Amino acid sequence: MMDLLKHELFKIISRKSVLIVAVLLLLTYGLFIASRSDHYHNASQEYKPYERVITEADREMVLKVFEDEERYNKDTPPSERGLLQDIWDIQSMQAGYERQLEEIRAQLDRSVLGSYEYKQHALHEQLLLEKGPPSGQVYYNKPWAYMIDMIDQFGVAFMGAMILIGLASLYSEEYSTGMDSLLLSSRKGKGKLITAKCCAAIIYTSSCCFLFALINIVVHALLFGNLDGANTPLYSLSKYGDSHPFGTSPYSLMVGQYYAIQLGVHLVGSVAFGLAVMFISSLSASSFVTLFVSGCILGVPYLLNDLFNMQIQVIEWLSFYSYSQLMRVTRLFNYFQTVNLGNIPVLYPVAALSVITVVTGLLVWGTRLVFRKHQVSA
Amino acid sequence: MKLTIQDISKQYKDKWAISHFSAELNNGVYGLLGPNGAGKTTLMRMLADILQPTAGNILLDGEDIRTMGDGYRDLLGYLPQHCGFYKQFTAHRFLMYIASLKGQEKKYALAKVDEMLHLVGLADHANRKIKSFSGGMRRRLGIAQALLNDPKVLILDEPTAGLDPKERIRFRNILSELSGDRIVLLSTHIVSDIEYVAKEVLLMNEGQLLKQDRLVTLLEQLKGMVWKAMIDESQLSSLKRHYKVGNILRQPSGIEVRILSKEQPLPSARTETPGLEDLYLYYFNEELAE
Incomplete structure (x- = not known):
C-alpha cells in the first residue's frame, strides 16, 4: 500500500505542469505582495499608546487630523491612516454591538416561543452575550489581518489552481493513455489502488495547503518584522484603513484561534474540493473536461454571488455550500447564520462542514464504484 | 489449471462483438487467429477481467473469475494491444509500480524487475525515461510487466506488434520457456509467431469460434x-x-x-x-x- 501511495504521489508531482503552475502562482503571490508593499509596516509602537480605552479626546484628535488636508491625504502612510481609522471606529463598533442586541431582543419578542426563529434569535443573543461588548481599546494585529486576508483571497486561487492542475488527470490520464487496462487487470487495481489514489490526492492537497500557509506566515513575519496580535479579539481584526470584517461576528475568538480555525477549515475545504476533482476525473477520459467542469464548480458560485452580486435564491444557496466559500472561511464566521435542521438552528460553519463531509464521503465512494466498474472497451 | 470460456457473448449497442463463444484452455500456448474486427481483443479483455461479458461465464478451475476477483487477477499477466505508459517514469520505476500493483514485496520486486529487464533486453535502459523509448522497446517493456508476477494465465494481445525480427525470435524463445506450467493465450497477425510455439490454435471470426484444434490437425485438413x-x-x-x-x-x-x-x-x-x-x-x- 505504501509503495503504491509513493508511486501515485510521484505521478502527481512529477508532472511539469504542476511545477510550472506552482512557480507562476508564487510569482503572482509576489506581485500581489509588491502591489501593496506600503502596507507592510510594523506599526506596533505607534499603536502602543492607544492600547487602552479610547476617550472622547482621542476621537476629537482624530477628527482634527481627518479635517486637516495637509496631514490626512492620499500620501498619508497606510499605517497612520489605519491607526486613525481604528481609533475612530471604536465608538461605532460599541454602538453596533448594542444595536445588534436590541434588534435581536425585539425579534425575540416578535417570535413565537419555541419556533425556529425564536431559537435562532435566542442563540444569536446567547453568542453575543458570551462574546461581550467591544472593549473600547485599539489593538495591533495587522500581520494577522494581512495573513488571514491573503488566505481568504489569494489562498483560494492558489489552492484551486494547484488542485486542478495536480488532480484533474488522476483518473482521466489513466483512461486516455490506456493504462486503465493494466491497472484494472492487476491484483490491487480494483481496491488498494483506489485507496492509494485517494490518499495521494489528500496528501498532495494538504502539502500544497501547508506550503502556502508556511510561505504566507514567513513572508508576513519578515515583512512586518513580527507576528504581534495573536491574542487580540477577532472583532478588532482589520487591515490598515479597512473595515472590520469580523466586527459583527458572533464568535468570541482570539485572532490566533481564528487563524488556526481558518487554516483547518481551509484545509478541509481544499481536501474536499480535491476529492471532488478526483471523482470528476474518474468519470472522464479527458483531463481538460475534468479541469473545466471542476473549475466551474469552484469558480461559478464565487463569480455569480461575490463578483456579480446576483441575489437569486438558488445561486445564494449554491454559494452558501460552495467549495470556494468553505476554502475562503471568512464568510463562515463573520456573521450570524444558521440552518434549520428539524426546527433546531445549526450554526453555518457546523452545517457547511457537515454537508461537505457527507458529500465528500459520497464522492469518494462514487469514485471507488466508478473505477471498479469501469469497462475497458475502447 | 483449466480456463473455461463458457458460452460468452458481448454486445455493444446493437452489435455483438462476441457471440456464444466457448473454449477450454489448459496449460500451454494457444494462438488466437482472426482478421481485424473478429473480436479477439474483446475476448482477451473479458479474460483479463477488465470487460464484463453480456452473457456467459469464464471459469478458472471451475470457479467464476468474477467471484475470484483479486485472486484471479493475482494469477493473471496481461499485455493489452495498446499498452499505456507513464512517459515521465523510467523503465525501472514503471516496473516497480506494476510490481506494487501486483502486490509484490519491495525486496522481491527489485530482484524480479531486474530479472525481467534482462529477459526482455532492457537492462541497459532501466534508468531511461519511457518517453525516450522506441515502439519496440515499449512493447518489450509491456511484455516484461505482463510476466512480472510469474502469471499462471498469460493473455497477450498482439505482443509482437512493432518488434523487429530479432526481437520476435527472442520473444518466441521466452514464450517457449514459459509455456510449461501456465496457460498462454496470444493473438497475432503474424502467423509465424505461433507456428512454432502454439499447442493449439483458436480461429475466430465475427465474434465466433470457428475452430479450436492442434495446429497439425488443422493443417491436416488442408492436405x-x-x-x-x-x-x-x-x-x-x-x-x-x-x-x-x-x-x-x-x-x-x-x-x-x-x-x-x-x-x-x-x-x-x-x-x-x-x-x-x-x-x-x-x-x-x-x-x-x-
Whole structure:
C-alpha cells in the first residue's frame, strides 16, 4: 500500500505542469505582495499608546487630523491612516454591538416561543452575550489581518489552481493513455489502488495547503518584522484603513484561534474540493473536461454571488455550500447564520462542514464504484 | 489449471462483438487467429477481467473469475494491444509500480524487475525515461510487466506488434520457456509467431469460434489443397477470380503462386505442405472459396 501511495504521489508531482503552475502562482503571490508593499509596516509602537480605552479626546484628535488636508491625504502612510481609522471606529463598533442586541431582543419578542426563529434569535443573543461588548481599546494585529486576508483571497486561487492542475488527470490520464487496462487487470487495481489514489490526492492537497500557509506566515513575519496580535479579539481584526470584517461576528475568538480555525477549515475545504476533482476525473477520459467542469464548480458560485452580486435564491444557496466559500472561511464566521435542521438552528460553519463531509464521503465512494466498474472497451 | 470460456457473448449497442463463444484452455500456448474486427481483443479483455461479458461465464478451475476477483487477477499477466505508459517514469520505476500493483514485496520486486529487464533486453535502459523509448522497446517493456508476477494465465494481445525480427525470435524463445506450467493465450497477425510455439490454435471470426484444434490437425485438413505453380501474367487475374491465391512471387521465369483448391487448379500445379498462412487464408477469405 505504501509503495503504491509513493508511486501515485510521484505521478502527481512529477508532472511539469504542476511545477510550472506552482512557480507562476508564487510569482503572482509576489506581485500581489509588491502591489501593496506600503502596507507592510510594523506599526506596533505607534499603536502602543492607544492600547487602552479610547476617550472622547482621542476621537476629537482624530477628527482634527481627518479635517486637516495637509496631514490626512492620499500620501498619508497606510499605517497612520489605519491607526486613525481604528481609533475612530471604536465608538461605532460599541454602538453596533448594542444595536445588534436590541434588534435581536425585539425579534425575540416578535417570535413565537419555541419556533425556529425564536431559537435562532435566542442563540444569536446567547453568542453575543458570551462574546461581550467591544472593549473600547485599539489593538495591533495587522500581520494577522494581512495573513488571514491573503488566505481568504489569494489562498483560494492558489489552492484551486494547484488542485486542478495536480488532480484533474488522476483518473482521466489513466483512461486516455490506456493504462486503465493494466491497472484494472492487476491484483490491487480494483481496491488498494483506489485507496492509494485517494490518499495521494489528500496528501498532495494538504502539502500544497501547508506550503502556502508556511510561505504566507514567513513572508508576513519578515515583512512586518513580527507576528504581534495573536491574542487580540477577532472583532478588532482589520487591515490598515479597512473595515472590520469580523466586527459583527458572533464568535468570541482570539485572532490566533481564528487563524488556526481558518487554516483547518481551509484545509478541509481544499481536501474536499480535491476529492471532488478526483471523482470528476474518474468519470472522464479527458483531463481538460475534468479541469473545466471542476473549475466551474469552484469558480461559478464565487463569480455569480461575490463578483456579480446576483441575489437569486438558488445561486445564494449554491454559494452558501460552495467549495470556494468553505476554502475562503471568512464568510463562515463573520456573521450570524444558521440552518434549520428539524426546527433546531445549526450554526453555518457546523452545517457547511457537515454537508461537505457527507458529500465528500459520497464522492469518494462514487469514485471507488466508478473505477471498479469501469469497462475497458475502447 | 483449466480456463473455461463458457458460452460468452458481448454486445455493444446493437452489435455483438462476441457471440456464444466457448473454449477450454489448459496449460500451454494457444494462438488466437482472426482478421481485424473478429473480436479477439474483446475476448482477451473479458479474460483479463477488465470487460464484463453480456452473457456467459469464464471459469478458472471451475470457479467464476468474477467471484475470484483479486485472486484471479493475482494469477493473471496481461499485455493489452495498446499498452499505456507513464512517459515521465523510467523503465525501472514503471516496473516497480506494476510490481506494487501486483502486490509484490519491495525486496522481491527489485530482484524480479531486474530479472525481467534482462529477459526482455532492457537492462541497459532501466534508468531511461519511457518517453525516450522506441515502439519496440515499449512493447518489450509491456511484455516484461505482463510476466512480472510469474502469471499462471498469460493473455497477450498482439505482443509482437512493432518488434523487429530479432526481437520476435527472442520473444518466441521466452514464450517457449514459459509455456510449461501456465496457460498462454496470444493473438497475432503474424502467423509465424505461433507456428512454432502454439499447442493449439483458436480461429475466430465475427465474434465466433470457428475452430479450436492442434495446429497439425488443422493443417491436416488442408492436405492436398495447397498448390504451387509457375504462371504468366495473363493467367494471374483469372486464377485470382476462381481460387484463393496466397503468396505471389515474381521470378525471371514467371510468377510463382500458391493456390488453395480442392482440385488441381492448373495442369502444372504441384501440391505443397500446408502452412499456417494457408490455414489463415482458407478460413478468413471465405468469399473466394465459393
